[in-house]
Amino acid sequence: MFALLHRIFILCRKELLAILKDPSSRIVLIMPVFIQSFLFGYAATYDLTNAPYAVLDQSRSAVSTELISKLESSGVFHRVANLTSEHEIAEAIDSGEALLVLQFGPSFAEDLYAGKEVDLQVILDARNSNSAGSAAAYINAIVASFNQQWRQSHGGGAPALSIEARSWYNPNLETRWYFMPSMIASLAFLQTLMLTALSVAREREQGTFDQLLVTPMSPAEIMIGKAVPPIMIGLVQSTIVMMVTLHWFHVPMAGSFISLYLGLIFFMISCVGVGLAISALSANMQQAMFYAFMLSMPLMLLSGLATPVRNMPMPIQILTYANPLRFAIDLIQRVYLEGVSLMTVWHDLVPLFVIAALTLPWAAWLFRHRLV
Amino acid sequence: MPEASVAAPQLDPHRHSVRAFARRLFALTRKEVRQLLRDKSNLSIGLLLPVILMLIFGYGLSLDVKNAPIAVVMDDSSPTAMEAVVGLQLSPFLSPIMLTSMREAEAKMLAREVDGIVRVPSNYSSELAAGHGSIQVIVHGAEASRASIILNYVTATLAQQGVRSLDRVGGIGKGGLGYIDVESRLWFNESNTSTWYLVPGLIVLIITLVGAFLTALVMAREWERGTFEALFVSPVKPVEILLAKIIPYFCVGIIGLAMCLVTARFLFGVPIMGSLLILLFASVLYLLVALGIGLLISSVTKNQFMASQVSLLVSLLPVLMLSGFMFDLRNVPLPISIIGHLFPATHFMSLIKTLMLAGNVWPQIIVQCSILIAYAVFFISAARFVTRKRLD
Amino acid sequence: MNAAGSAVQVQGLHKQFLDKESGRTIVALRDINLAIPAGTISAFVGPDGAGKTTLLRLLAGLLRVETGSIEVLGVDAKRDPQQIQDRISYMPQRFGLYEDLSVQENLDLYADLHGVGAQARVERYARLMEMTGLAKFTERPAGKLSGGMKQKLGLACTLVRSPELLLLDEPTVGVDPLSRVELWEIVEQLRHDEHLTVIISTAYLDEAERCAQVYVMHEGEVLAHGTPQALSDHARGRCFMARSPSKQPSRLLQSRLLDADDMVIDAVPQGGDVRFILNEQTQSDALCLRKILDGARVEEVSPRLEDGFMVLMRAKLHHDKGETDASLAAVSLSKSVTGADACGGAARDEVMIEVRDLVRKFGDFIAVNSTSFAVRRGEIFGLLGPNGAGKTTTFRMLCGLLPATSGFLQVAGVNLRTARANARRRIGYVSQKFSLYGNLSVKENLEFFGGAYGLRGQRLRQRIATVTEQFELHGLERTPSGHLPGGFKQRLAMAVGLLHEPDILFLDEPTSGTDPLARREFWRRITALANAGVTVIITTHFLDEAEYCDRIVIQDAGELKALGTPREVWVQAGHSATSPLNMEKAFIDIVNQARQSAQRNDKEVASA
Structure with a gap:
């Protein structure tokens, strides 16, 4: 046993x-993780923080001005242009200068005072459907609350309704809170897979x-020996991402480190299983690298x-049962944000266990039985 | 060999001529094409992966909030309360599920079966009558952007419904005041499906994949396998070596582009509003930029593993993260946005989205094509400069 | 070409490299001056690390000329390397074939690049195919060829056209004697017909002997140059043959002679006798020498280039007193081991390896066909054969790396492919190409493989110290093994193979590409091991090395063609039992006989 x-x-x-002796490979293992954690932290955001807009105010009324100032006070919408005619709308949107244009019709104020339902035209640039969707929802909410306040302050009847909004696990609804914990698993995923895929192919x-095969080591021993180092490197990478998430982006951790690391270890084992299987199947390093990459792109997406995953069509959802990353992300998010055990x-x-239990023995068998 | 067969050294007298150049280029290109065709892994990245990505992006990925399930918990079952939430049913973005207990709703939320909870408290009608009615809205914040869109819609719908019910009860114009209704018009993407905005971006991703990732390995491979040493001691010029590498991968890139455009247009119904010719022209420019980057990385690192990692870091990652592919550059901090604009992919990304969804916006086309031309010239000449027929 | 008729002129050339890891500069060449006459064949010879490859690369315009000047075909290599590259052909040591292209496609590529016309191509291809024996394989991807075949294809790609200058960097490493003969025919014909200038770097001194000029290089310097005759003269009057009267293997007399290193510079078995060189001070009838010869008849022989080379090298090594004298340590090693011949007669009869009707097929291709032999303890058993004969395949089956298609095979009483892992502890394996971890240091490699074989603690430290001593790896413990010069890599591989004191040692072409000095050293160690009871299985292309073996087999096209002691094989080749041995001749005769009879059979089958 000791032997x-x-x-x-x-x-x-x-x-x-x-792996670690070569300074360039040390850099390749650590630097991208740092760069990516910061990049993802800052750049990966679906949050609407800056929505430039233009106004075509044909009514030139106090109401429209009031509504615009309410929009401005949100901090998200910034006026970039005042338009004077309808045909300027196209230019403002086409050039990408404005994400949206608010159009107040000539009779906007009169109709409103006449007690009619008045349309506020919002023209959105939906080349980025996500920004457009967020902006539209935002405007809707602002206008709804404006309706209430304005009617109240102008002596009109307004419903005595307040809406108490709360958000679980992410009070300010920041994309970062959702993304960074997912990164703890995903950033290590790509390199762990590549590293393991290359390890046997390189040899x-x-x-x-x-x-190695003529020594008294058995395939199982070689397999374990090949699996442990990438798992260790993967865990170090995950720890780096976690530290950045925790201490730079201040995303609070609700769960326990033990649960998180146990989950990560399970995840890494299944990754390494997939990587070793690729490695054992490939004839050379280039193939191993390409197959690892081929596989990792769809797995990440x-x-x-x-x-x-819930937005995906059913057949694709079923496919994702073979995707270790899917389960790892779910697990880590829930442990990290929701604090579950x-x-x-x-x-x-x-699923992580099943993937590992299938790929690892297969890879070990291939070590000896694949003829090159 | 017969004595008379060869009397003088067979030095090719035309080795400087255009014909000799063409002959060598043809021989090298044929070699590259054969290598490309025989290596399954290479081809699968060049042709199979784009198809997989197309299908995933077209069918698998969706950022859209449509019919988001919302649990509605009615602790108060009075008509007033029922009326307060009736608007939720009409919203195209939400699909309410009526529940009776909060516990059940919370369980569904934890299991992520619903995205949010709307709770009408038991004293809602009485409190409303007393002038301070309130409704609770809870969203699951883990997927922040989705949650925020849902939250905004729920809030807006409830508020508007409040105004409407009041008006109906009191009769329109009771207070002499109307109310504002938002009428959104989504230009370039009427139904606002994320497929329309993801698929053009995917073209950028695929061209980058073929151009920068695949070619990053080709020069490195020759350095690593030592195939250059013998090749260098021949009349071959560095330009010919580079061109022979560019040509086959250029073709693969064009095939990938064509596949993307055809699937985008006919499978996913993404329109091509601008001129197809300009679209192709811009894509060719960007393909050249990507090839230049790939060859430069390859010539500098001379090592396949390093080349692959560097090209992932400087070409694929920026496309995914910094080019406005998934994440709008308008929403990131200024320094990140500036870095993003340093990458050629960012310019091509905005150009291709415009050309496909908006149309020929000439100022944009001229500026961004010039930027792409500048990058292409820069990277390809840099690759030429770095490729020397030397081993030290 | 300039007035002096020199194809290559080098003056005051220095070249140094910066070692990136340590930041030290390494001097590769110092003060090289050459004038190679046009229309001749010249050779660079010398041990590993002498700078032969660097010099050839500089001539080919592949490295920057910093100090000194190089003029090739009248063109300054510093100014216009492209023009040189247009006009010369160069075969690098490791010819990078495109492995997914077929043999034909590789040839076509180089023919196209050099602008060989269609007409010239037809004739040239026919000749090259005849030389390399690749005609059968034109459609096969280059990556699927055996090591020697690849080397031949590289050579063929280099020779697709006739340049003005041909540079060949160790073109015959791993190439069997049959093909070497044909290669030299081609090169000599090219020189004769086309007045071609050829520069070749080689570890084979019998090849260098065919050249007009030989440059002996050592650690970046040219030690001596001249005609082979002139260089051989360094050993004139000091070369002798000793014929041992007894039946004992000549290697025993040889090792006795080598042990007397105060008198004897070199001794090798040759044709069943021992050839030796005395140092300047020793007379052939000196008393102590006669004692060593023990009645063996001695006659003076005329020196060969190899003798001259050995004299030069020894002189150089003595001159650099401060440096370790590699051969001295080898001598002391063999002294200690030959004395302790512990292995009794009974144990010597124990069969360590048994192979019966062994067959290995790859698809339709029969790589090894019904081969049977047995190897006893303490034997040195040689596997010989041309490229692609199935030697490496046999080897891999014995080591358990490849399953046999059919047949019986046992190593140390078990089949290693199916036996428990521990059975592998009894064998040591040194593969054809250097296969240790290149970026791990010497010590780390030793520690790793020691651990893999279950050594640890005190025992591991002890064994590492022993092999480091034995294989002269002092001071290199921290060097990454990939950075070692070729000869040291080979020593390290041997050290790793012997670390766990195996009973059986498998060596796959351990000496290909190594210089005569390193080969001497290597065989001293092997004979010492065999004396100590280790069974050694070895493949080699150097047929003079067959004489070190107790028994040999000759394989061709997967078939076993001859089996026995070198003398028995000589007889099987159709020579008289008393005539002097010539293993190269025996080999060529046996392979040719086999091939002719195979052709006859084919014809009979075809006519029937």
Whole structure:
């Protein structure tokens, strides 16, 4: 038993040395994680923070001015132009100068005082459907509350209704709160997969794998020795992302570190299983790298990272059951933001375990039985 | 060999001529094409991955908020209370589910079966009559942007409904005041589906993939496998080596582009409002930029693993993150936005979205095409400058 | 070409590299002056790290000329490397073939690039195919060829046209003797017909002997140059043959001679006898020498280039007293081991490896066909054969790296492919190309493989110290193994293979590409190991090395063609038992006989 552990230990040490000795590969393993955590933290935002707009106010009334000032006070909408005619609208939108144009008709104020339902025309640039959608919803909410206030202050009847809005787990509804915890798993995912995929392929290409196979090490030992170092590196990368999330972006962590790390370890094991299987199948490093990349792109996209899994059509949702990242992201978000314990998210662990249990033994079998 | 067959050294007398150039270029290009066709992994990245991505983006990904499930908990079942929430049913964005207990609603929310909860408290009608009625709205904040859109719609719908009911009860014009209704018109994307805005962006991603990621490995591969040493000691010029690398991948890029455009147009119904010719021209320009970046990375790193990592970092990642593909650059802090505008992908991204969804916006076309031309010239000449027939 | 008729003129050339890891500059070449006459064949010879490859690359315009000047075909290499590259052909040491292109496509590519016309191509291809024996494989992807075949294809790609100057960097490493003969025929014909200038770097001194000029290089300097005759003369009057009267293997007499390093510069087995060189002070009838020879008949022979080379190298090594004398340590090693020949006669009869009717097919292709042999403890057993004969395949099956299609095979009593992992502890394996972790240091490699074989703690430290001592790896412990010069890589690979004291050692072409000095050293170690009871299985292309083996097999096209002691194989080749051995001749005869009879059979089958 001790001999076995010793052999695995020296194999792990060799792998780590081989990976970390080269200064350029150390940089490649650490730098991108840092750059990406900051980049994602700042750039990956669906939050509407700056919506330039233009106004075509044909009514030139006190009401329209009041509504515009309410819009301005939101802090999100910034007026970039005052238009004078309808045909200027196209230019303002086409050029991308304004995300939206508010158009008050000539009889806007009169109709309103006459007790009519008045349309406020909002023209949105929907080239970015997300920004357009957010802006539209925002305007709707502002106008609704304006209706109430304005009628009240002008002696009209207004419903005595207040709406108490609350948001669970993310009080200010910041995209970052959602994105950064997902990044803890996803950023490590790509490189862990690539690193493992390359590990056996590199040894095959350089002929060292034969040298390894003639030693008394068994395929299972080699497999474990190959699996542990990428898991360790993956965990370090995850820790870096977590530190940035916690201490730079101040996204509070609701759950326990133990649950988070246990979940991460399960996730890494299944990743490494997939990586080793790719590695054992590839004839050379280039193939291993390409196949790893081929696989990682769709896995990342269909993980719920970019868009929710629930929005996907059913057949694709079923496919995502083979995607370790999907479960890892769900697990980490829930542990991190909602503070649930592993007991609550055990169902996320099952697929991860199944993926690992299928890929790892297969990879070990391929070590000896794949003929190059 | 017979004595008479070769009497003098067979030095090619035309080695400087255009014909010799064409012959060598053809030989090298044929070699590259053969290598490309025989390596399955290479082709699958160049042709299969774009198809997979197209399908994922077209069918799998959606950022749209449509018919978002909302739990409505009616602790007060009076007609007044029922009327307060009736507007939710009419909203195209929301699909309310009526529940009776808050506990049930919370359970559904935790299981992410609903995106939000609207709770009408048991004393709603009496409190409203007393002048301070209130309705609770809770959203699941984990997916922030979705939650914020839902929250805005729920709030707006409830408020508008409040005004409407009041008017109906009291009769319109009782106070002599009307109310404002928002009528949104979404230009360039009437139904505001995210497919329309994701698919043009995907074209940028795929061109980058073929141009920068695939080619980043081709030069590095030759350095790593030592195939250059023998090739260098021949009349081959560095320009010919580079051109021979560009040509096949240029074709793969064009095939990818064509596939994207056809699927975008006919499978997903994304319009091409601008001129197809200009669209192709701009895409070719960007493809050249991407090829230039790929070759430059490849020639500098001379190592496949490093090349792949660097090209992921400087070409693919910026496309995904900083080009306005998924995330609107208007919403990021200024320094990030400035960095974003340094990448050629950002300019092409905005150009292609305009050309497909908006039309020929000439000022934009001229400015952004010039930027792309400048980048293409810069990167390809840099790649040429770095590629020397030397081993040290 | 300039007035002096020199194809290449080098003056005051220095070249140094910056080692990025340590930040030190490494001097690769110092003060090189050459004038290579046009229309001749010249050779660069010397041990690893002598700077042969750097010099050739500089001539080819692949490296920047910093100090000194190089003029190739009248063109300044500093100013216009492209013009040089238009006019010369160059075969690098590691010819980078495009592995997914077929043999034909690789050839076509180079023919196109050099602008070889369609007419010239037809003739040239036919000749190249005949030389390389690649005609059968034109459609096969280059990546699927055996190591030697790849080398031959690289050579063929280089020779698609006749340039004004041909640079060949160790073109025959890993190429079997049959093809080497044909290669030299082509090169000599090119020189004769087309007045071509050829520069070749080689580790084979019998090849250098065919050149007009030989440059002996050592650590970046040219030690000596001249005609092979002139260089051989350094050993004139000091070369002798000793014929041992007894039946014992000549390597025993050889090691006795080498042990007397105060008198003897070099000794090698040759044709069943031992050839040796005395140092300047020693007379051939000196008393102590006669004691060593133990009645063996001695006659003076005329020196070969190799003898002259050995004299020059020894002189150089003695001159640099401060440096470790590699051969001295080898001597002391063998002294200690030969004395302790612990292995009794009974144990020597134990069969360590048994192979019966072994077959390996790849699809339709039969790589190894019904091969049977047995190897006893302490034997040195050689596997010989031309490229693609199935040597490496046999090897990989023995080591358990490849399953046999059918047949029986046992190594140390088990089949390693199916046996428990621990059975592999008894074998050591040194593969054809250097296959240790290049970015790990020497010490880390030793520690890793030691650990893999279950050594640890005190025992591991002890063994590492022993092999470091044995293989002269002092001071290199922290060097990344990928940065070691070729000869040291090979020593490290051996050190790793022997770290766990295996009973059986597998060596796949361990000496290909190594210089004569390193080969001497290597064989001293191998014979010492065999004396200590280690069974050694070795493949080699150097047929003179077959004489070190107790028994050899010759394989061709997957078939076993001959089996026995070198003398027995010589007889099987149809020579008289008493005539002097020539293993190269025996090999060529056996392979040719086999091929002719195969052709006859084919014809019979075809006519029937």
